[in-house]
Amino acid sequence: MIIVTGAAGFIGSNIVAALNARGRTDILLVDDMSDGRKCLNLADLDFADYLEYDDLLARVEKGDDLGAIDAVFHQGACSDTTEWDGRYVMDRNYRYSKSLHDWCVARGVPFIYASSASVYGMGPDFVETRAAERPLNMYAFSKFAFDQYVRAQAPTVNSQVAGLRYFNVYGPREQHKGKMASVAWHFSGQIERDGECRLFEGSDGYGAGEQRRDFIYVGDCAAVNLWLLDNPRVSGIFNCGTGRSQTFNDVADAVIDWHGRGDKHYIAFPESLVGRYQSYTEADMGALRAAGYDRAFCSVAEGVTRYLDWMHATPAAG
Template identity: 80%
Template sequence: MIIVTGAAGFIGSNIVAGLNARGVRDILIVDDLADGHKCLNLADLDFADYLEYDELERRMAADDMPGGIDAVFHEGACSDTTEWDGRYVMARNFTYSKTLHAWCQRHRVAFLYASSASVYGMGPDFVERRNAEKPLNMYAFSKFAFDQYVRAQGRARRSQVVGLRYFNVYGPREGHKGRMASVARHFSNQIAEDGECRLFAGSDGYGSGEQRRDFIHVDDVVAVNLWLLDNPQVSGIYNCGTGRSQTFNDVADAVIAWHGRGEKRYIDFPKSLVGRYQSFTEADMAALQQAGYPNTFMPVEEGVPRYLDWLAARRTA
């Protein structure tokens, strides 16, 4: 059996889909379904059982879990970057993760968890080194704190432990995220509704729409996770991006090309984001490559139409 936490969320549900594509259906899915809308991410997927996240935490803390568990993909977290209730965020993202990590270590089960590129703050370096890590909000701090904990436990490690620092992930099954969904989805919705997509005007020395992020398709994220499952000798904390930054204009152009219509409009940069906005991110992928990861990553010119094709097929199904 494989456990996937955050299974009804964006990356978690795509990992379940990736496992299903391999013929794996003996999956225990775990989430917090207080917001039941997320269940739609799982409606076309196969799994064996379901637990609420707090029940999993209780049972793992009590060492009351069945045998035969091969791996835990831990994608569940409070992902709201505007949440400043530190006790709440640390309980969800740090303490919960420690409980799962401890159980996996006791039972020699692979533990693959979601970290975040937000630990790097404003950059400018995005490499897995302590001096590059400068979290700027509670969400980022909670991810940074758990990475610190994992590092401190390194010499006592009894089974595979991997943290993946996700960069700007986009793709299927993110509809529940609302305003936190990817710019590719927002741009597509804006063009469908108004015939134009709205980008920020120039900021931080970048021209209008020329701010740059490392945009990675969720299929590539799943491929990294499954490769790690296949390579239990690999442990550590790794970036998970493409290694190539692209502009918001690039994303908008890919969306416009797919729709065959639309224009770009630049809006004033929000004052509330001055000094708090990542105008540039780019994953240093050397560590993962040195660990043996063999695959390349989709640029937005390939990934965005792939995503919009999936959305169109869902709407017409």
């Protein structure tokens, strides 16, 4: 059995889909279904059982035996970067992760979890070192705090513990995220409704739409997770990006090219984001490559094409 928390979410459901593609259906899905719209991410997937997020925590903290577990993919979290209730975020992201980590370590179960590139704050360095880490909101701090815990425990841990710092992920099964969905999702909707993509004007020395991010296709994120499953001797905290920043204009151009119509419209940069906006991110992929991962990552043009092909073949994805 494989456990996937956050299984109805964006990256979690793509991990389940990737496991299904391998013929694995012995999967225990774990999520919080307060937002029932997320069930659409699971409607075409195969699994063995489902458990509510809080129910798993209760069983783990009691030390229950859940049977033979091959691995835990821990993707579930409060991912709203605008949530400032620190007690809630730390309970949901830090305490939960610690409890599940300790349960896995005590049983020798591989534990592969979602960290975040948000721990780097404004950068300018995006490498897995303490000096580069400066979280700017509660979500980022909760991820940073758990990474710190993992580092402190590592010398006494004999089983796999691997964290992935996801950069700007886009792709299938994110439609439930609303305002937190990727710019690729938003741009496609804007083209369909209004015939134009809306991008920010210049900021931080970058021209209009020329702010740069490391955009990674969600299928590549799932592939890295499954590679870790196949390589249980690999432990550590790793960036999960492409290693190549691209502009928001690149994303808009890829969306416009796919639709065969549309323009770009630049809007004033919001005052509320001045000093709080990442105008540049680019993952240093040296650690993951050194660990042995050698698969290529999609460019924005490749990933957006795959994404929009999927979106328009899947009625519930709009």
